Amino acid sequence: MIGRELREQFPILNQNVNGYPLVYLDxxxxxxxxxxxxxxxxxxxxxxxxxxxxxxxxxxxxxTDAYEGAREKVARFLHAKSPEEIVFTRxxxxxxxxxxxxxxxxxxxxxxxxxxxxMEHHSNLIPWQQAAKxxxxxxxxxxxxxxxxxxxxxxxxxxxxxxxxxxxxxxxxVLGLVNPIKEIGEIAHRHGAVMVVDGAQSSxxxxxxxxxxxxxxxxxxxxxxxxxxxxxxxxxxxxxxNQMEPIEYGGEMIDFVDLYESTWKDAPWRFEGGTPIIxxxxxxxxxxxxxxxxxxxxxxxxxxxxxxYAYDKLSMIDGITIFxxxxxxxxxxxxxxxxxxxxxxATVLDAKGIAIRAGHHCCQPxxxxxxVSATARASFYLYNTEHDIxxxxxxxxxxxxxxxxxxx
Numbered sequence: 168m169i170g171r172e173l174r175e176q177f178p179i180l181n182q183n184v185n186g187y188p189l190v191y192l193d194x195x196x197x198x199x200x201x202x203x204x205x206x207x208x209x210x211x212x213x214x215x216x217x218x219x220x221x222x223x224x225x226x227x228x229x230x231t232d233a234y235e236g237a238r239e240k241v242a243r244f245l246h247a248k249s250p251e252e253i254v255f256t257r258x259x260x261x262x263x264x265x266x267x268x269x270x271x272x273x274x275x276x277x278x279x280x281x282x283x284x285x286m287e288h289h290s291n292l293i294p295w296q297q298a299a300k301x302x303x304x305x306x307x308x309x310x311x312x313x314x315x316x317x318x319x320x321x322x323x324x325x326x327x328x329x330x331x332x333x334x335x336x337x338x339x340x341v342l343g344l345v346n347p348i349k350e351i352g353e354i355a356h357r358h359g360a361v362m363v364v365d366g367a368q369s370s371x372x373x374x375x376x377x378x379x380x381x382x383x384x385x386x387x388x389x390x391x392x393x394x395x396x397x398x399x400x401x402x403x404x405x406x407x408x409n410q411m412e413p414i415e416y417g418g419e420m421i422d423f424v425d426l427y428e429s430t431w432k433d434a435p436w437r438f439e440g441g442t443p444i445i446x447x448x449x450x451x452x453x454x455x456x457x458x459x460x461x462x463x464x465x466x467x468x469x470x471x472x473x474x475x476y477a478y479d480k481l482s483m484i485d486g487i488t489i490f491x492x493x494x495x496x497x498x499x500x501x502x503x504x505x506x507x508x509x510x511x512x513a514t515v516l517d518a519k520g521i522a523i524r525a526g527h528h529c530c531q532p533x534x535x536x537x538x539v540s541a542t543a544r545a546s547f548y549l550y551n552t553e554h555d556i557x558x559x560x561x562x563x564x565x566x567x568x569x570x571x572x573x574x575x
Contacts, residue, residue, distance in 0.1 A: 183520065208453075218442055280306075280327060284309045307330075332361055364380065389451040398444045417441045487503070512566055
């Protein structure tokens, strides 16, 4: 059950926008939410709402069970060794900032290196810029091939014995490609560096096994994988998490507090100070149940077919430029149309009920590498169909005609 049959489970998709049936092609920015997730959050607030880990009353126990149960679901979803390797965060951005601020700033010093790529989302670029500035480390970039892919020979040439951290996105939110994370991690480990993975765009779309990848840290955002906004997770190997210092202090993350000294709980709780995002975690757990019932391999294959179909259909439009490699795409296609600004393209499509994303996609260095200021992006998920792509192509042809007539 995927595509059209699944669409009915997403209430927001059953509406008209500007007089047209909604065609939602912006799931790389945020996915829509099925009834199950919405009801799980609603049920928590109606029946179990309480703070966790503190009260001995029934509601407190139920809330704690639901919160820690969600942690167990994330651990299983990523095939982590234990739930203690999962830290709840506000999302990928917070998780990457935690690693950069706590781990990298503690282990890096002047002369050390932090290695990333020019394709990174700002969330996996700016934290490392700041860590490098704070420690005196050098920020280095693995160069990109002409089609945006990474050569392992370039990885070998960039990572050295001075490298302490390598951080790379698993899936590009612009180019739609899957990076060779496992192989990059093997090279990083040979040089004594840790491997950090930005999993914002991979977690919703493909099976992830952090033990097989042997990454040291992995991040995800719940809102991109049918879960609520404001909830995500950091996976970290237990030994690394327990050597890291918290960067937020307050209630719940402490072991013992005296007037002048305090000690912390073990990971992951030392990183979850204050009242956590309980309802968000419950919703994320429900989203994981939903995705696993469908099957991550099924989702991945569905999106791979949609991306190939979209690439073929869009390639037939005169004057279009599609960015990234043709083969093995995750579910998105980024493009520009003639000399029409992407924001104008998106505005015309919105008038026809079609939602796409236009802009730099939080990847300004990559835009400069592509020699454009912005692009349009259509991204697909488990509720999209070939019909949605046909509607996109039809609307793009009408957009070309509209601007041709306006200029003429």
